[in-house]
Amino acid sequence: MSNPQILLKARPAGRPGPEHFEFVESAMPAPGRGEVLLRHRFLSLDPYMRGRMDDTASYAAPVALGGVMEGECVAEVLESQHDGFAPGDWVRGARGWQGFSAAHGSSLVKIPKDGGGVSHSAYLGVLGMPGTTAWVGVTEIGRPKPGDVFVVSAASGAVGGVAGQIARKYGCRVIGIAGGPEKCRYVKDVLGFDDCLDHRGDLPAALDAACPDGIDVYFENVGGPVQEAVLPRMRAFGRIAFCGSVATYNTRPLPPGPNLSILTRRKLTLQGFIVSDHPLAWPVWRERGAAWLRDGSLKFKEDVVEGLQNAPDAFVGLLEGKNFGKLVIKI
CATH class of the missing domain: 3.90.180.10 (Medium-chain alcohol dehydrogenases, catalytic domain)
Structure with a gap:
């Protein structure tokens, strides 16, 4: 063999x-x-x-x-x-x-x-690296509070879909961003997000309509134009869990980034993270996530x-x- x-x-x-x-x-x-x-x-x-x-x-x-x-x-x-x-x-x-x-x-x-x-x-x-990544990004970096507006890109994906569901359990109003009507319907109807915006349309206008008072927490998976649309709409003292930027992974050389001076003006917390740096989170998430899977509240x-x-x-x-x-x- x-x-x-x-x-x-x-x-x-x-x-x-x-x-x-x-x-x-x-x-x-x-x-x-x-x-x-x-x-x-x-x-x-x-x-x-x-x-x-x-x-x-x-x-x-x-x-x-x-x-x-x-x-x-x-x-x-x-x-x-x-x-x-x-x-x-x-x-x-x-x-x-x-x-x-x-x-x-x-x-x-x-x-x-x-x-x-x-x-x-x-x-x-869901019970491996992507699910644990979502758990760490939401709970340790996003630090959600009831009533927060929580936006997550790549919301139908392995990390984003779990991250938004966790944020909902913390009492947030969760807005997903995904590509195309089929994925957006899944995010709303199956995962239970409050709304999902198609980034292939006029995303800045859609964000203004869905988040008229701004965004408290952003879980970043995509980068590129999606990130550029979200950042100006962050509230003061907002938190950004920077997980990835898949939109630029194939781009050589890398494109110039957005104007990050907004981080200072609005006192934002932007933290990049790798889940392997959080070994204690793995067994915690496996136990918590498995329980939510059993009771049907995690999809x-x-x-x-x-x-x-x-x-x-x-x-x-x-x-x-x-x-x-x-x-x-x-x-």
């Missing part, structure tokens, strides 16, 4: 395409002492991976040319050299766009064999693509907003 893998073949100067990836069949890995052999079942595709394709300094090391593309997986244990795991266990944390891996037990988190009432892939989304949507070989095209589509919900590859 061989190990299918997708490697980084070349570094894109802008938009990635099929020419930047290579599909290969490699030898099966063998687990050493303290390691387990894993069969990957689901692979998470996330916007941050675009930055890992560049050879630039960041919060995480770039993927080496010829190396396996980075990505978190849910996997099944096939063989174990670690006392804490046995064949048949399911885990989150296996790495890479590949079918199998050998990983040290200390890098893995065991998840319920039956999924605990949700799909195993949910541990890559999520997955966009599942079959086959590891389809990961490159799906990833390119993700960066262009073509997915609807948390994007995962079923291997």
Whole structure:
């Protein structure tokens, strides 16, 4: 048996395409002492991976040319050299766009064999990194209060959709921003946001109508023109949780940013954050989020693509907003 893998073949100067990836069949890995052999079942595709394709300094090391593309997986244990795991266990944390891996037990988190009432892939989304990111951004940076106007971009996405639902639980009036009427209907009718604005229309005018007295908290996932429309409408002492700016991930060189002098004039708090810097939040969110999933008050949507070989095209589509919900590859 061989190990299918997708490697980084070349570094894109802008938009990635099929020419930047290579599909290969490699030898099966063998687990050493303290390691387990894993069969990957689901692979998470996330916007941050675009930055890992560049050879630039960041919060995480770039993927080496010829190396396996980075990505978190849910996997099944096939063989174990670690006392804490046995064949048949399911885990989150296996790495890479590949079918199998050998990983040290200390890098893995065991998840319920039956999924605990949700799909195993949910541990890559609503109960994984995106859900925990939403929890940290809302509770630790946004610090919402009842009555706050809370705006979140990419509101139908894996992070934004959860962030807005959490803010609603804190008593905020939540306004989402998404691309197209179908996503906006989902954000309002399924996720329960108070309103959702289509950024493909006249977003400044729509924000003025939806938030006539301004915005208290902004959860930023997109950047670009959406950010430019939101910032001037922030209230004094507003808070901005800066999670990402997917609108510019494929742009080289980066465009000039908005006039940030408003941060001083309105005494705003703008904080960028990476969820890996908040390790204590992960178990807290898994417990809280799972409880809300069980009682039906937390909704999520997955966009599942079959086959590891389809990961490159799906990833390119993700960066262009073509997915609807948390994007995962079923291997």
